[in-house]
Amino acid sequence: MLRSPPPGSTTIAEALLTVDNLHxxxxxxxxxxxxxxxxESGAIATLIGANxxxxxxxLRALSGIVPAAPGSRICFDGQDITNAPPHLIVAAGLCQVPEGRRIFASMSVEENLLLGAFARENVSRAELDHVYTLFPILAERRAQSGGTLSGGEQQMLAIGRALMARPRLLLLDEPSLGLAPLLVSEIFRILAGLNQTDGVTILLVEQNARKALATAQHGYVLETGRVTLSGPCAELLADEGVRRAYLGE
Ligand SMILES: Nc1ncnc2c1ncn2[C@@H]1O[C@H](COP(=O)(O)OP(=O)(O)OP(=O)(O)O)[C@@H](O)[C@H]1O
Ligand SMILES: [Mg+2]
Incomplete structure (x- = not known):
C-alpha cells in the first residue's frame, strides 16, 4: 500500500519526488x-555518473523493482512509496523506461504499447494516436513484432509504452544508448516536448552527460553510490571537474 507521510515530515512543498537517504x-x-x-513538478532533472x-x-528502487534498504525514504506526490509494489507505483504516475528497453519481442508494436496501460482501466484510441503522432514510425510498424524493430525504433517503443501509463514522472535509463547521433537528438527533442507540452516531469539517467545537462535544469553527479555534486545544469557544465570526468575535455 502507498502510505501518507508522517505528520511533521520534511517533504519539500513543490517537489513531486523527494528521495531521502536512499540505500x-x-x-x-x-x-x-x-x-x-x-x-520539482514540471522539471527535468538528470543523474549522471560513470559505469x-x-x-x-x-531508478529501480524508485520503481520498486529492487528494495530500498531500511532508513531510505521515497516520497512521490505527497505519498510515501518506499518499497511499494511496482504496479501501485506505476498507477500513482511514476513510470520507468528501463535500461535496455525490455520490449516484448514476440508481441506487436501496438500490443507493447497497450501493455504500458496495464494499470489503467480505460484506454482510448486517442492516447494510442498521440504516441503514434510523437513517433510516426511506430504507426507504420504497429503490426510488426517488437523484437524485429531497430534499436532506435525499440527505444521509441519503450518511451511510447511508458507514456501509455500516463506518467506524471517519467524515469529514463540511458535513452540514447546505442543510437546514432541524429536519433539521439530526435529522442531528446521529443522528451523536451513531452515536458513542455504535456507537463511530464522527467528524471533522466545518461552516459551522454553533455546532452543530459543541456536538456535538464538540475543535475546530480553520482560517484560510487553517492551524490558528490549537484546544481543547476549550467553550473555543472561550467565545472572543471565535470568537464574533465564526464564531458571528455
Ligand atoms: N543484480 C545485481 N546484483 C549484484 N550487483 C549488482 C546488481 N545490479 C547492479 N549491481 C552492482 O551495483 C553497482 C551499481 O550498478 P548500476 O547498474 O546501478 O550502475 P549504473 O550507474 O547504472 O552503471 P551503468 O552506467 O554501467 O549502467 C555496480 O557495481 C553493479 O555491479
Ligand atoms: Mg545503468
Missing part, C-alpha cells in the same frame, strides 16, 4: 549509499 544493497554490494535529492555509479539501481 540499495545487492547482497554484500552497497550500490547506492545514502543519496538524497528532489525533483557502476548506481544510477540504474537508484
Amino acid at each position: 540499495v544493497y545487492y547482497g554484500g554490494i552497497h550500490a547506492v549509499q545514502g543519496i538524497s535529492f528532489s525533483i 557502476g555509479a548506481g544510477k540504474s539501481s537508484t
Whole structure:
C-alpha cells in the first residue's frame, strides 16, 4: 500500500519526488549509499555518473523493482512509496523506461504499447494516436513484432509504452544508448516536448552527460553510490571537474 507521510515530515512543498537517504544493497554490494535529492513538478532533472555509479539501481528502487534498504525514504506526490509494489507505483504516475528497453519481442508494436496501460482501466484510441503522432514510425510498424524493430525504433517503443501509463514522472535509463547521433537528438527533442507540452516531469539517467545537462535544469553527479555534486545544469557544465570526468575535455 502507498502510505501518507508522517505528520511533521520534511517533504519539500513543490517537489513531486523527494528521495531521502536512499540505500540499495545487492547482497554484500552497497550500490547506492545514502543519496538524497528532489525533483520539482514540471522539471527535468538528470543523474549522471560513470559505469557502476548506481544510477540504474537508484531508478529501480524508485520503481520498486529492487528494495530500498531500511532508513531510505521515497516520497512521490505527497505519498510515501518506499518499497511499494511496482504496479501501485506505476498507477500513482511514476513510470520507468528501463535500461535496455525490455520490449516484448514476440508481441506487436501496438500490443507493447497497450501493455504500458496495464494499470489503467480505460484506454482510448486517442492516447494510442498521440504516441503514434510523437513517433510516426511506430504507426507504420504497429503490426510488426517488437523484437524485429531497430534499436532506435525499440527505444521509441519503450518511451511510447511508458507514456501509455500516463506518467506524471517519467524515469529514463540511458535513452540514447546505442543510437546514432541524429536519433539521439530526435529522442531528446521529443522528451523536451513531452515536458513542455504535456507537463511530464522527467528524471533522466545518461552516459551522454553533455546532452543530459543541456536538456535538464538540475543535475546530480553520482560517484560510487553517492551524490558528490549537484546544481543547476549550467553550473555543472561550467565545472572543471565535470568537464574533465564526464564531458571528455
Ligand atoms: N543484480 C545485481 N546484483 C549484484 N550487483 C549488482 C546488481 N545490479 C547492479 N549491481 C552492482 O551495483 C553497482 C551499481 O550498478 P548500476 O547498474 O546501478 O550502475 P549504473 O550507474 O547504472 O552503471 P551503468 O552506467 O554501467 O549502467 C555496480 O557495481 C553493479 O555491479
Ligand atoms: Mg545503468
